[in-house]
Amino acid sequence: MTADRGTPASARGGSAPTLEMVAAHAGVSRATVSRVVNGSPKVSPDVVEAVQAAIAVLNYVPNRAARSLASRRTQAIALVVPESTAKVFNDPFFATLVQGIGLALADTDYTLSMLIESEAASDKTRKYLLGGNVDGALVASHHTGDHSYAHVSRALPVVFGGRPLDPGEQVNYTVDVDNAHGAEIATEHLVERGRQRIATIGGPQDMPPGVDRLRGWRNVLDRAGRTSDLVEFGDFSPESGAIAMRRLLERDPTIDGVFCANDQMAMGAYAAILETGRTIPGDVAVVGFDDDRYASMAVPPLTTVHQPSLQMGEVMARTLVRLIAGEDVPSATLLSTQLVVRASS
Amino acid sequence: MTADRGTPASARGGSAPTLEMVAAHAGVSRATVSRVVNGSPKVSPDVVEAVQAAIAVLNYVPNRAARSLASRRTQAIALVVPESTAKVFNDPFFATLVQGIGLALADTDYTLSMLIESEAASDKTRKYLLGGNVDGALVASHHTGDHSYAHVSRALPVVFGGRPLDPGEQVNYTVDVDNAHGAEIATEHLVERGRQRIATIGGPQDMPPGVDRLRGWRNVLDRAGRTSDLVEFGDFSPESGAIAMRRLLERDPTIDGVFCANDQMAMGAYAAILETGRTIPGDVAVVGFDDDRYASMAVPPLTTVHQPSLQMGEVMARTLVRLIAGEDVPSATLLSTQLVVRASS
DNA sequence: TTGTAGGCGTTATCAA
DNA sequence: TTGATAACGCCTACAA
Numbered sequence: 001m002t003a004d005r006g007t008p009a010s011a012r013g014g015s016a017p018t019l020e021m022v023a024a025h026a027g028v029s030r031a032t033v034s035r036v037v038n039g040s041p042k043v044s045p046d047v048v049e050a051v052q053a054a055i056a057v058l059n060y061v062p063n064r065a066a067r068s069l070a071s072r073r074t075q076a077i078a079l080v081v082p083e084s085t086a087k088v089f090n091d092p093f094f095a096t097l098v099q100g101i102g103l104a105l106a107d108t109d110y111t112l113s114m115l116i117e118s119e120a121a122s123d124k125t126r127k128y129l130l131g132g133n134v135d136g137a138l139v140a141s142h143h144t145g146d147h148s149y150a151h152v153s154r155a156l157p158v159v160f161g162g163r164p165l166d167p168g169e170q171v172n173y174t175v176d177v178d179n180a181h182g183a184e185i186a187t188e189h190l191v192e193r194g195r196q197r198i199a200t201i202g203g204p205q206d207m208p209p210g211v212d213r214l215r216g217w218r219n220v221l222d223r224a225g226r227t228s229d230l231v232e233f234g235d236f237s238p239e240s241g242a243i244a245m246r247r248l249l250e251r252d253p254t255i256d257g258v259f260c261a262n263d264q265m266a267m268g269a270y271a272a273i274l275e276t277g278r279t280i281p282g283d284v285a286v287v288g289f290d291d292d293r294y295a296s297m298a299v300p301p302l303t304t305v306h307q308p309s310l311q312m313g314e315v316m317a318r319t320l321v322r323l324i325a326g327e328d329v330p331s332a333t334l335l336s337t338q339l340v341v342r343a344s345s
Numbered sequence: 346m347t348a349d350r351g352t353p354a355s356a357r358g359g360s361a362p363t364l365e366m367v368a369a370h371a372g373v374s375r376a377t378v379s380r381v382v383n384g385s386p387k388v389s390p391d392v393v394e395a396v397q398a399a400i401a402v403l404n405y406v407p408n409r410a411a412r413s414l415a416s417r418r419t420q421a422i423a424l425v426v427p428e429s430t431a432k433v434f435n436d437p438f439f440a441t442l443v444q445g446i447g448l449a450l451a452d453t454d455y456t457l458s459m460l461i462e463s464e465a466a467s468d469k470t471r472k473y474l475l476g477g478n479v480d481g482a483l484v485a486s487h488h489t490g491d492h493s494y495a496h497v498s499r500a501l502p503v504v505f506g507g508r509p510l511d512p513g514e515q516v517n518y519t520v521d522v523d524n525a526h527g528a529e530i531a532t533e534h535l536v537e538r539g540r541q542r543i544a545t546i547g548g549p550q551d552m553p554p555g556v557d558r559l560r561g562w563r564n565v566l567d568r569a570g571r572t573s574d575l576v577e578f579g580d581f582s583p584e585s586g587a588i589a590m591r592r593l594l595e596r597d598p599t600i601d602g603v604f605c606a607n608d609q610m611a612m613g614a615y616a617a618i619l620e621t622g623r624t625i626p627g628d629v630a631v632v633g634f635d636d637d638r639y640a641s642m643a644v645p646p647l648t649t650v651h652q653p654s655l656q657m658g659e660v661m662a663r664t665l666v667r668l669i670a671g672e673d674v675p676s677a678t679l680l681s682t683q684l685v686v687r688a689s690s
Numbered sequence: 691t692t693g694t695a696g697g698c699g700t701t702a703t704c705a706a
Numbered sequence: 707t708t709g710a711t712a713a714c715g716c717c718t719a720c721a722a
Contacts, residue, residue: 032691
């Protein structure tokens, strides 16, 4: 295996075999080869065999660009994530989401292409989407950014994960988790456990889940006639959770329960609580949101709201595939959540 | 914004504007438009302006398939990760790696397309790579799987992250971390701290980092005339780390130091150590490897070997880009590591 | 069941 | 500096 160093990709040895070469090798026309490659039913068995043999011998793989140009579709879909790379990878939510998408796509022969909106690449992404690279797009965001992709949905089937920030803007095709209800059952759980001073570490208020989870917490306290002023905000990172928790404990040292808008902030809260000599759940009960893989490994294991991210990925992908096929799909799907009680509450 | 429901992507309103339409609109030939789009220097200023105006008006975006077909290059590179989706996303190493790649690619106009080798899609990936979808590929693996992509490097420029498992197989263009040396400084640190019974939780022995880090640990103990038999293996997950640690403590309750082949297993070891009533580092000193974001958040903060994953991503990407351009690049690059001493040792 | 031929949207080679 | 005019590799009526 000698190095091809210095050789431009376009000029590699023998270059890629084309459909025409296969046709010649098999002694048939290009059309017939095309039929075999695309699994057309009306080709005689022996011809199929001959063509497949030729394909194997030449190690032929159809050129996607050519195929896409001719057929006007790419068999690829994009997953757009308007977040920084760091956030995407450190948020276990995305892991499961992508897994769900992959699962749903495994049956099909769609290819997934991830576009992570890092630093300055917004226009690059737009061009990619509009440049005929994909048959459709999945936009998975917890961010305002959502509606910045609303315009592409005029040129391409798009399914959004999470509702738009502004309920007014009617974005078609969204799949969302019932965040408010999840926060409610979490907070109710703290109330039922007899906690008196229940605080919350809220997520960013420019992200729907941040808003909805805060609202759920507030709903329960309001209904119970409690005050709902013990709020500090974080950015969903562990660090921010620790900072927020420290502030809360300074503001009110009698806090005995806290609902964190996600598990990572809950992990930060753990650190902040423990460093004051308080115990969990003895002094402060903690409930998170997401049920990520660290939740059960924490000491003590974290009570949290399970986020159906796998299911969300699956539903998003299936919805998009059906949309591309021109089928009728529901405009919005809401997935339910569930409380997982562990030792932290 | 009405829904395009039921409309195949190929038949959307007005469809995508083509180069030809721009040409007509600007009153020039297609060739000229192409020149403007590609920034050719030999076009008169006024023509450039007219064409750009037409592009703006029509909201034109070049079709990639057509461009790629004609130019025989895609301006896209693939990142192949032969791991399950879950692993990729839960391993903070990849987060930083991808970030580094993204950083290096931001300057260029290459697009990154991530191929995560989930469940059964190996052939899909191969076809993607060989189907002319990308100009080159980055293979980031901790896995044996490495050499299964060796053959694509005959058809495409490929840069591997991590050395191949078998030193014999000369894979060109690798960027790797000096794992053995990292493990050595970690173990030396435990020795210097006066630890007497130093165990290790090794990674999978079918992955180079697993092998190299174990070797580093062993080197130091052998040189110090200590026994190096206190080994249990994990799969780099927290759970496996906990299990391995329990076994170690059962085998030898006098263990007072442990080097874990990665931070996630160290987190598992923490749990296993603490659940026996032992303290860290009082009873057992723990050192990890990777310096992931949880390492510093742990209680106590974890001493670990910093992995230059950001740099690795950057170097890999830059190397590939140069390779595609036909430049000369070093066949192997080794990045150095560094010990970060925190409270766990 | 198979082959012929035109076209998909760009780039690139020649002339002009 | 610009414009015709072939490719690029494949798909798909239409014809045989």
